[in-house]
Amino acid sequence: MYAYLFPVFYLAQEAVTEETTEAFSIVALGNQLLNGISIVGILLLTGLGLAITFGVMRIINLAHGEFIMLGAYVTFLMQSTFGLDLLLTIPFSFLITAAIGALVEISIIRRLYGRPLETLLATWGLSIVLQGVIKLIFTAQLKYVKAPPYISGNLTLLRDAQGSAAIAISYYRLFIVFVAIALLALTGYLLYNTDLGRQVRAVTQNREMSKCLGINTSLVDMVTFAYGCGLAGIAGSVISSLKSVSPPMGQDYLVDAWMTVVTGGVDKLIGVLAGAFLIGEFNAGIAYLLNDPTARVIVLAAVIVLIRYKPEGLFTIQKRS
Amino acid sequence: MNNKYQPPLSSLGRRKFLKYSSLAVGTGILAACSGGASSTGDEDLGENPIKIGIMYSTTGTIAIVEKSLQDATFLALEQINTNTGPWEGNGEGIEGRKIQKVVVNPDSNWDLYNQMSKRLIDEDQVVCVLGCYTSASRKSVLPVFEEKDSILYYPVYYEGNECSSNVFYTGAAPNQQITDSIPYCYENFGAKGFFIGSDYIYPKESNRIAKAELEKIGGKVVGDEYAALGTTEFITIINKIKQAKPDFVLSNLVGDSIPAFYRQFKDAGITAEQIPIMAYPTTEEEILAMGTEYAEGHYTSFNYFQTVDTPENKAFVAQFKEKFGKNRVTNGVMEAAYLQTFFMAQAMRDAIKAGEEIDTKSIREYTRGQKFQAPQGLVKMDPDNYHTYLYSRIGRWGADGQAEIVFATPAAVKPIAWSQTLYPGRVCNRPVPDDRSNPIKETGKDLQVKYLEKT
Numbered sequence: 001m002y003a004y005l006f007p008v009f010y011l012a013q014e015a016v017t018e019e020t021t022e023a024f025s026i027v028a029l030g031n032q033l034l035n036g037i038s039i040v041g042i043l044l045l046t047g048l049g050l051a052i053t054f055g056v057m058r059i060i061n062l063a064h065g066e067f068i069m070l071g072a073y074v075t076f077l078m079q080s081t082f083g084l085d086l087l088l089t090i091p092f093s094f095l096i097t098a099a100i101g102a103l104v105e106i107s108i109i110r111r112l113y114g115r116p117l118e119t120l121l122a123t124w125g126l127s128i129v130l131q132g133v134i135k136l137i138f139t140a141q142l143k144y145v146k147a148p149p150y151i152s153g154n155l156t157l158l159r160d161a162q163g164s165a166a167i168a169i170s171y172y173r174l175f176i177v178f179v180a181i182a183l184l185a186l187t188g189y190l191l192y193n194t195d196l197g198r199q200v201r202a203v204t205q206n207r208e209m210s211k212c213l214g215i216n217t218s219l220v221d222m223v224t225f226a227y228g229c230g231l232a233g234i235a236g237s238v239i240s241s242l243k244s245v246s247p248p249m250g251q252d253y254l255v256d257a258w259m260t261v262v263t264g265g266v267d268k269l270i271g272v273l274a275g276a277f278l279i280g281e282f283n284a285g286i287a288y289l290l291n292d293p294t295a296r297v298i299v300l301a302a303v304i305v306l307i308r309y310k311p312e313g314l315f316t317i318q319k320r321s
Numbered sequence: 322m323n324n325k326y327q328p329p330l331s332s333l334g335r336r337k338f339l340k341y342s343s344l345a346v347g348t349g350i351l352a353a354c355s356g357g358a359s360s361t362g363d364e365d366l367g368e369n370p371i372k373i374g375i376m377y378s379t380t381g382t383i384a385i386v387e388k389s390l391q392d393a394t395f396l397a398l399e400q401i402n403t404n405t406g407p408w409e410g411n412g413e414g415i416e417g418r419k420i421q422k423v424v425v426n427p428d429s430n431w432d433l434y435n436q437m438s439k440r441l442i443d444e445d446q447v448v449c450v451l452g453c454y455t456s457a458s459r460k461s462v463l464p465v466f467e468e469k470d471s472i473l474y475y476p477v478y479y480e481g482n483e484c485s486s487n488v489f490y491t492g493a494a495p496n497q498q499i500t501d502s503i504p505y506c507y508e509n510f511g512a513k514g515f516f517i518g519s520d521y522i523y524p525k526e527s528n529r530i531a532k533a534e535l536e537k538i539g540g541k542v543v544g545d546e547y548a549a550l551g552t553t554e555f556i557t558i559i560n561k562i563k564q565a566k567p568d569f570v571l572s573n574l575v576g577d578s579i580p581a582f583y584r585q586f587k588d589a590g591i592t593a594e595q596i597p598i599m600a601y602p603t604t605e606e607e608i609l610a611m612g613t614e615y616a617e618g619h620y621t622s623f624n625y626f627q628t629v630d631t632p633e634n635k636a637f638v639a640q641f642k643e644k645f646g647k648n649r650v651t652n653g654v655m656e657a658a659y660l661q662t663f664f665m666a667q668a669m670r671d672a673i674k675a676g677e678e679i680d681t682k683s684i685r686e687y688t689r690g691q692k693f694q695a696p697q698g699l700v701k702m703d704p705d706n707y708h709t710y711l712y713s714r715i716g717r718w719g720a721d722g723q724a725e726i727v728f729a730t731p732a733a734v735k736p737i738a739w740s741q742t743l744y745p746g747r748v749c750n751r752p753v754p755d756d757r758s759n760p761i762k763e764t765g766k767d768l769q770v771k772y773l774e775k776t
Contacts, residue, residue: 028560028564039556135380135384140384141388142385142580142610147588153590154590168589241584244553244577244579244611246577248384249553284556288560291547292549293547296549
């Protein structure tokens, strides 16, 4: 990825001269923006777990991508041994990754609260370990996950003169967006409308005071972290049939998830949605006008600039210092 | 450590930071070198074994492919050391000397390939190395092998335009893969091609050659798109394909991008009848990972498919499955990794028989012109340009994940190292014995397709 930083201007120039020879089509751009929605869906889904572990708990979790990977492998395992449908494997993915998350919280994270640097290093190490373990068990080969056959085909919004689809989006990608939004809503409800959610927020804001008021802070921490990991697991399950399942797959989502969470702002859950939407649509738009590698460079650079001027992200709560 | 006491970040001591960060960096390096240089210790290798290096990544992005190359190489080495398979009748090992493999894992990191090849040659003193997959890794080790004058056997189809006296190329040169597939696409699918690939040397060069070939016969490239290595999101590229309405897609995507692309291609509602994909790096292995229904009706151009009907191939597939599991498949790159190990062994055998030491010079001279009855058919190491006479085939993927071979050359095709569309008349001719002088000659002539004569 960093290798592209230097030739970015050259690439952009090259792409511009190539593209201008073709007719610019507003329909095509419309289609691309609709496609952007599906990128938004994936970003939201993969970023949501991180919004909990980092946004709420302030744990710098570099193993987030590996929890996504674990979710995908749970789906693979359930399918290959029990022949389960992809949708039915989702609860298992959630429970198993959440359980592993809880284990990680008890054994590693708990001992490092308030020490972000050490947490960063520990979770980085954890990501290497998890990849290694999965590779030992399942080998490095790509794995096959069967997509649910009843969610196939495309939703056509606009047809061209010949009657073929001009603006269309696949049902599976719509399904991903739906799952992402549903999980966001559920998480919002849990966080802002339940006792557990109130406790979670209380612990985040003032750990010592919460403890004094009789909240079992260590239990709250464990449950919250496990929930965040479980969300990552669901993400892994849902995207596994559209993408590739392999031990290093999580790395691909880690950077995107971080960009999403950091751009949106970590204090409010709605920030993830905003971050996912901005990054997804910008990525889709620029990639359409130029090309994919260039779009990635430009979006990454834009996020760096944004963090420079708004380190707290776009959506922040005004705090008393 | 007392976990009730939580020091704020500012008091994180310099010493402690150093301690933990070095620990983390150490873990990273440890992970990269895991396995390190592991010689096979538990085997009885007898006296005076011949040491060779095996350099494939078994971790990182490209491990998906390289691990299976390593498996195929190990199978060949086992057969050589135990006098089985194609080696039957030659005795255990090479004239009584067994092969000792020194295995390194460069962790899909191009710089590590460079370092590890130095280590294999200097410290482990191997006589030659079998390894590498991507062109990026080959380019990274090429200066090492040339400077230290050692030998690399490279089993991968590649973009051509190289002619080193230190590398034996056993994968396809451009004229054994691109030259036949582009006219096939033009005649069977149509004139408009949309080219895609992963963003590094091989796909770009390969597409450049294919573009020249397509334009030469009157076709047109309506799109040319690249995705970063390891990308699994192809919605933009697929949208561009939809807008450009090509007759076929030429794919040079590699690794974990392949299953993602084929799945999203079908998911976006494009069928193989509307726009077929012609690919080079998509093999049996990737098809298995993506699900056969996504590849059905698409095409791959390769020297070898698991369905090739030769007795050698039936034996190879059976032996491979017996050693590595029933659900594994063989593919063209693995077959090349397998056959090159026999090229090496035969060269060593001939050198010992002639009473020569096994070193770079003898391995080089005796590998030249070596013939082998490979699973794909009879192949030969070209004595002039160190590439291999290989069959050129096109397969159409069926519902069972296996290819129906729809095109095949009558015999192995003579390799031409340089793309003749880009560099007309340029050939590579090395003298006997090889004095490592510049071998490039501009003949200015149109080179004819030559086949290997069956004897």
